[in-house]
Amino acid sequence: MTAVKKPTVQNGLSQDTYFLDAQEGFLGLGAEDAVSPEAAKSWIIPFGLETSVSYGGGTADGPQAIVEASHQVELFDEVFWSEPFRDYGVATLRPQPISKNLEAALDQLADTVEHTLESGKFPMTLGGEHSLTAGAIRPFAKRYEQITVLQFDAHADLRDGYDGEHYSHAAAMCRCLDHPNVRLVSVGIRNISAGEIPFLEANKDRIEIFWAKDRKKWTAQDVAAAVGTGPVYVTFDVDGFDSSLMPATGTPEPGGLFWDDVMEALEAVSSKAQIVGADVVELAPTQGLHACDFLVAKLVYKILSHSLTKKKM
Secondary structure (H helix, E strand, O other): OOOOOOOOEEOOEEOOOOEOOOOOOOOOOOOOOOOOOOOOOEEEEEEOOOOOOOOOOOHHHHHHHHHHHHOOOOOOEOOOOEOOHHHHOEEEEOOOOOOOOHHHHHHHHHHHHHHHHHOOOEEEEEEOOHHHHHHHOHHHHHHOOOEEEEEEOOEOOOOOOEOOEOOOHHHHHHHHOOOOOEEEEEEEEOEOOHHHHHHHHHOOOOEEEEEHHHHHHOOHHHHHHHHOOOEEEEEEEHHHEOOOOOOOEOOOOOOOEOHHHHHHHHHHHHOOOEEEEEEEEOEOOOOOOHHHHHHHHHHHHHHHHHHHOOOOO
16 A cells, blocks of 8 residues: 655645644644645655554554644754744645555555655654554665664664564664664663574674663764764664653663763754764654654654754854
């Protein structure tokens, strides 16, 4: 099933029901601030995939929770000293039915991202479970001679499948590395299985990990140096945050990253490299923990702003 079609535009406004109204979409923009899907530089892709979760569930509801929480995010950003969304504009795709077959679902997302790139837009995918990155990365792997995936995560995700599922969320980065032109820089890792170690050691030329246990030994500039100056795709599993900050996820882990750690890394990377796409995954909205939804919504806004505008301070 093809997940995308070209929107028709008349008088500067989309006449196609494929996009949410700006007030319903990411950031909840009023008519005075909204731009048409054609004018927007970023398309938000809600993709509530939930097929291979192995502990807590709920990621299917993540995209809607992020979008709703984003309506409360302050549009002015003191780092950029502006309302950075005005530099790029956003349009949010209407959620589409997702195949229950994981491989078919990844094909759907790959098609959606491909069309987004063909339209000259920055794709920001809201998950859903982490397995979706294997689909989202395909169009980028086809476009670039080499691309670096910058992974924020608690888990290495280097298994070659899990529980009989080749495309499991636990294999997300392994599936990205199926493309020989993809490199991986991972930040915040603090959970890896013995079975992943042989793959990691055999691919040291393509994988660099900044372990959470060594947080005092590395800096944001070290991460940026490892990423380099080429195109970079950001995949952010919210369990990369310390579980005290982000309990609303299926596999929370102590000993993780905090907000300033992430902001420093994003700023350092974006100052040297071109971020060309991103996904934010594994939010499992939990009643009474709306702060987690808000944190993720603000994170998405920050990633977009670091990718598509320049700091003015």
